[in-house]
Amino acid sequence: MGELVRFGVSMEGDLLKQFDEMIERRSYANRSEALRDLVRAAIVENQWQHGNNKTVGVVCLVYDHEMGDVGHKLTHIQHESEVQIVSSMHVHLDHHNCLETIVLRGKPAEIQHTADQLISLRGVKLGKLVIGHTGHGL
Template sequence: MQRVTITLTDDIAEALDDFLAASGAANRSEAIRDLVRRGLAARADAPREAPCYGVVSCAVDQSMRNLAVRVPQSRLDRHDQTVAALSVPLDHSTSLEVAVMRGQVGDVSGFAEALFLERGVMHGALSLIPVSEGGPEHVHNAGEAHAHAHVKVESGF
């Protein structure tokens, strides 16, 4: 086993202790190992090259080291993957950021994980929606006719 030293805010340490008590873990190390395993397993189900849509959400402290500039820039850097973005002010310095991304699981989850590691980003969550792309091209009768294919939402990866 490897020893890893981490620093937790008081709130996270208290939440970890609450999790420890509720889960029956013997100590903080056991609780953290369990949480890490769960987090890694949640990402392991989806092949990195599978097509998906991802909903990325987090709270952002806008007063933190140019974070108010870097978060929107990170979406602009991925303009071909960004479908929509929403920023909701929560208080004088914190906003709720939501981005809908599309692409391969590895790219979408990589974007989310990089964002969640930024200092000042809290409560990060990623929800992946598996899709299949393509299908038969067809034409609708409404409006100007053009051949196209649709994305189909799948039940799993």
């Protein structure tokens, strides 16, 4: 973590009021901590769109394991993926439904591609990619 630098921010009063209400709802201790998180989130988003460095992502899936061979296809995609599958967790939610979280490490575009392949499969009811970051430089 680098040295803290203070700077002034000007914004409309209405906007600041909404910001203060939001950071209170989200339990931030002060505006600075909330602003730092917003800046970090924007930087991570930008790096995912334009960066080529290795990073991490988490795919969360809910699917019906009795729908065709979705389970087999999910496994096959992970075996064939160019990104590293770091870890996965499977939860049998009920008779039909499974929840799976998969942690992937690789370049943003490669992670996005594998996530898209998993999420778009027939039988997957809910699929989300959470874009992550290694934490270095944030």
